[in-house]
Amino acid sequence: MADRRFFVGGNWKMNGDFKSIDGIIAFINSGCDGSCCDKVDVVVAPPAPYITYVKEKINCGAQVAAQNCYKVAKGAFTGEISPEMIKDLGLNWVILGHSERRHVFGETDQLIADKTMHALEAGINVIFCIGEKLEEREAGKTKEVNFRQLEAIFGKNVDWSRIVIAYEPVWAIGTGVTASPEQAQEVHGWLREFLKEKVSEQVAASTRIIYGGSVTAENCRELGSQSDIDGFLVGGASLKPDFVQIIKARSCC
Numbered sequence: 001m002a003d004r005r006f007f008v009g010g011n012w013k014m015n016g017d018f019k020s021i022d023g024i025i026a027f028i029n030s031g032c033d034g035s036c037c038d039k040v041d042v043v044v045a046p047p048a049p050y051i052t053y054v055k056e057k058i059n060c061g062a063q064v065a066a067q068n069c070y071k072v073a074k075g076a077f078t079g080e081i082s083p084e085m086i087k088d089l090g091l092n093w094v095i096l097g098h099s100e101r102r103h104v105f106g107e108t109d110q111l112i113a114d115k116t117m118h119a120l121e122a123g124i125n126v127i128f129c130i131g132e133k134l135e136e137r138e139a140g141k142t143k144e145v146n147f148r149q150l151e152a153i154f155g156k157n158v159d160w161s162r163i164v165i166a167y168e169p170v171w172a173i174g175t176g177v178t179a180s181p182e183q184a185q186e187v188h189g190w191l192r193e194f195l196k197e198k199v200s201e202q203v204a205a206s207t208r209i210i211y212g213g214s215v216t217a218e219n220c221r222e223l224g225s226q227s228d229i230d231g232f233l234v235g236g237a238s239l240k241p242d243f244v245q246i247i248k249a250r251s252c253c
């Protein structure tokens with residue numbers, strides 16, 4: 001297994017209120033103790049209004065991320081938040097390119113690339129999401145779609161040490177239909193090979209590629225034991241105590 005630190009993100013999406021968030025923070029704080037967080041990067045992404053609250057309440061090594069940001073620092077962009085604001089809140093991570101941003105809100109590869117570059121320039125690390133839809137997989141376009149989404153940031157001055165790639169097949173998100181370990185490993189292997197060809201061997205070997213899409217406490221160990229799966233981006237199960245088991249999928253803590 002390559003020497004890439006396991007990474008587990010919890011994407012809460014548009015879920016939670018103070019009461020339920022208190023419950024989530026309680027199981028993260030008790031489950032993700034020092035010995036565990038020493039071995040795994042744990043990053044949770046609450047809805048924007050709760051970011052500060054969550055950051056104040058988390059007292060283990062878990063970090064807090066924003067779920068999105070725009071491509072400029074400030075200005076007349078109602079409803080948006082900037083990477084500079086995320087930095088000002090003391091955070092270091094943002095999720096960009098999530099399939100819900102791409103397919104519900106119509107974000108293009110170009111916009112996501114612009115946002116990624118700006119976030120990196122502002123000092124924010126990026127969980128860069130890609131993934132094919134069911135009809136694209138069925139049409140034999142899995143490789144093509146994922147490569148196209150990823151190469152939107154090639155050729156730019158990307159600091160790859162600050163990017164985590166999240167492969168999230170759209171058909172597996174929130175459906176209970178997880179990619180099999182073989183299906184996920186196949187795409188992760190392609191992505192690593194693509195990085196090797198188009199960026200560098202060093203970037204291919206060191207960049208973490210995590211899997212998202214109906215990850216559960218039950219399926220995380222087998223998925224996490226695949227050679228090119230370096231962690232998870234978890235939706236539904238990150239709102240439940242199962243998240244702690246997922247954090248521990250590959251560590252011995």
Ligand SMILES: O=C(CO)COP(=O)(O)O
Pocket residue numbers: 011098168172173174175176212213214215233234235236237
């Ligand atoms: O979209 C996801 C994480 O970003 C995955 O969501 P689920 O784990 O609910 O399928």
